[in-house]
Amino acid sequence: xxxxxxxxxxxxxxxFVLVLTMLLSISCSSNANNNKQLKDDTISKVKKTxxxxxxxxxxxxKAIKLTAEEQKEFQIEIKKVKPxxxxxxxxxxxxxxxxxxxxxxxTPRFSGIVKEVKKTIGDKVKKGEIIAIIESNESxxxxxxxxxxxxxxxxxxxxxxxxxxxxxxxxxxxxxxxVWGNFSIYQKDLSKIKINQSVLITTMSELYKSNGSxxxxxxxxxxKTRTASARVLLKNNDGIWKPGMFVTxxxxxxxxxxxxxxxxxxxxxxxxxxxxxxxxxxxFRAQAITTxxxxxxxxEVISGLHQGQEYISKGAFxxxxxxxxxxxxxxxxx
Numbered sequence: 033x034x035x036x037x038x039x040x041x042x043x044x045x046x047x048f049v050l051v052l053t054m055l056l057s058i059s060c061s062s063n064a065n066n067n068k069q070l071k072d073d074t075i076s077k078v079k080k081t082x083x084x085x086x087x088x089x090x091x092x093x094k095a096i097k098l099t100a101e102e103q104k105e106f107q108i109e110i111k112k113v114k115p116x117x118x119x120x121x122x123x124x125x126x127x128x129x130x131x132x133x134x135x136x137x138x139t140p141r142f143s144g145i146v147k148e149v150k151k152t153i154g155d156k157v158k159k160g161e162i163i164a165i166i167e168s169n170e171s172x173x174x175x176x177x178x179x180x181x182x183x184x185x186x187x188x189x190x191x192x193x194x195x196x197x198x199x200x201x202x203x204x205x206x207x208x209x210x211v212w213g214n215f216s217i218y219q220k221d222l223s224k225i226k227i228n229q230s231v232l233i234t235t236m237s238e239l240y241k242s243n244g245s246x247x248x249x250x251x252x253x254x255x256k257t258r259t260a261s262a263r264v265l266l267k268n269n270d271g272i273w274k275p276g277m278f279v280t281x282x283x284x285x286x287x288x289x290x291x292x293x294x295x296x297x298x299x300x301x302x303x304x305x306x307x308x309x310x311x312x313x314x315x316f317r318a319q320a321i322t323t324x325x326x327x328x329x330x331x332e333v334i335s336g337l338h339q340g341q342e343y344i345s346k347g348a349f350x351x352x353x354x355x356x357x358x359x360x361x362x363x364x365x366x
Contacts, residue, residue: 095315096351108347110311113337116293118325120286121232122224124262126215128277131265134207136180142168143197146190155185163203164190183207186275211273213244213264215281222260225249230284231264240272246283288325292333295345299323299331300352308333309351311342316351319343 098108148165151157157179164177187204190196213233217225229246248263264281266273273279298308300318307318321336337343344351 095312095317096309096354097315103347106347106350108350109345110342111295111298111345113292113294113333113339113341113343115289115291115339116330116332118286118288118290118293118327118330118332119284120325120327121282121284122221124215124217124221124281124283126213126262126279126281128266128273128275128279129212129214130186130206130208130275131210131212134181134183134210136183136205137202138163138177138180138205139199139202140166140177140196141175142166142170143195144168146192146194146196147174149190149192151185151188153185153188156183157185157205158182163188163205166196169197177203179203179205181205181207206275208268208271208273208275211266211268211275213266213273213279213281215262215264216257216259217249217262218259219253224285225262225283232282232284233264233266234280234282236278236280242266242273286325290325290332292337292339293330294321294333294337294343296326296329296331298343298345298348300348302352302355308337309344309348310337311344316344318351318355 098106102108103110144166146164147167149163150165151161151163157163159179159182161179162176163179163185165174166177167174183205184207185203186206186208187202189201190203194201213231225246227246227249231244231246233242233244234240244264244266246262247265248261250261253260262281262283294308300307300309302318305318305320306323307320309316310319319336322334324332324334326332
């Protein structure tokens with residue numbers, strides 16, 4: 033009888049333990065589900081309050097409304113996403129020099145006295161035209177110094193009554209219908225500069241511009257400047273490119289047609305995303321995009337937008353500031 037009671041007691045204890053274990057398991061499972069639901073709800077709330085959306089999520093409540101007057105006040109400009117060309121270039125500096133193959137240096141044939149000077153620096157002359165008359169010291173007979181080419185007098189060391197007897201008294205005439213743009217190339221850019229590459233030449237004041245191409249690259253590096261030289265031949269019929277003028281050159285190093293481009297000024301960084309503000313029915317919204325090639329003006333859009341979509345190309349930082357205000361609880365939405 034005692035053994036029977038002892039067995040019965042053990043069965044009751046074991047049953048109690050099993051029931052308690054099942055209750056604990058159910059409680060843990062319920063808590064896990066509740067925690068998962070709470071986490072999902074939290075993520076959902078974060079997404080709903082995020083100012084950025086992608087193609088997979090679209091939040092109608094976060095559009096920022098701007099009236100036409102506000103757009104004008106903030107100097108906001110709107111463009112459409114469209115195909116474009118992404119170009120890249122290297123900037124070079126240099127100067128305009130006369131074409132050495134179209135220069136003529138003339139010196140007195142005999143020593144003597146300058147009797148007459150008919151031209152001065154800046155005057156145009158024709159081939160065979162008299163520039164100066166000199167009286168020979170030996171024969172006392174005058175002879176004429178004539179221009180060897182058509183061009184402009186760019187250098188002259190002669191005045192009336194002056195004694196001339198060596199090469200320091202010379203006259204230089206240049207045909208300036210074509211000139212050279214001579215540019216310095218730093219060693220880091222040498223591999224990117226090639227003969228026949230397109231170049232845009234601009235004066236420092238950006239008053240004059242002209243297109244050309246690289247016609248020559250020096251085979252050696254200058255010992256003093258540690259740069260190579262590039263040459264661009266420029267037509268100069270109107271005389272705007274004057275020897276000694278400092279100029280810059282944009283050398284085209286890359287060009288590619290892409291399906292979609294936007295203005296670089298349109299890009300903003302919001303919540304770690306690169307975004308563009310697009311126009312929709314209820315206002316403007318930050319749309320996350322994936323970018324590709326870019327230069328100083330335009331950026332290739334790989335995904336996130338479609339052709340013809342309207343976006344803010346200028347003034348987008350104003351909307352970024354609006355989102356940042358709202359993220360701090362300072363609701364100033366229009």
